[in-house]
Amino acid sequence: MYAIAEIAGxxxxxxxxxxxxxxxxxxxxGQKYTIDKILYFKNGEDIQLGTPYLDGLKFEAIVKEHFRDKKVIVFKKKRRKGYKVKKGHRQHYTILHLDELKKPRKATRKKAVTEENVEEKTPIEEEKKDGT
Structure with missing residues (x-):
């Protein structure tokens, strides 16, 4: 079972x-993070494809740590002009530990209204209607 989701773009x-x-x-x-923008879900032979997202599917994740990746070097040069610029930056990332998939529950049927289910009116409710 796996899914493809959109997280932070x-x-x-x-x-x-x-x-x-x-x-x-x-x-x-340590906080929980809910991933609800699921684009694709596969469980065995069952495949679901969202348009663009699947409704009701959610992954629960716990934030393990924040860190900075290795430095990315950006080097610019124009030949024969003596122009060279070397810059760099470190990107920030988050590690998530995925727990389980939350599937939507099926709707339950409401009970039919019968005489047994209907409550009897109390005298207080009848007095309110009379205006006393």
């Missing part, structure tokens, strides 16, 4: 009881 493959690295989220370490 990136598409990520989700599997139960696995860790996934996503761009930094504004959630504290």
């Amino acid at each position: 990136k598409q990520v493959i989700l599997e139960p009881n696995k860790d996934v690295t996503v761009p930094k989220l504004d959630v504290e370490v």
Whole structure:
């Protein structure tokens, strides 16, 4: 069983009881994060494809840690002009531990109204209608 979801603008493959690295989220370490933008879900032979998202499917995840990735070097150069610029930055990421998939519950049928289910009116309710 796995799913493809959109988290912070990136598409990520989700599997139960696995860790996934996503761009930094504004959630504290140890807090729960609900992933509800599921694009694709596969469970055995059952495949569901959202348009764009699947309704009712959710993954619960716990934030394990925030960290910064290795430095990315950006080097610019124009030949024969003596122009060279070397810059870099470190991207912020969050590690999520995926718990389980939450499927929507099926709607239950309401009981039919019968004489046995209807409550008797109390004298107080009848007095309110009379205006006394």
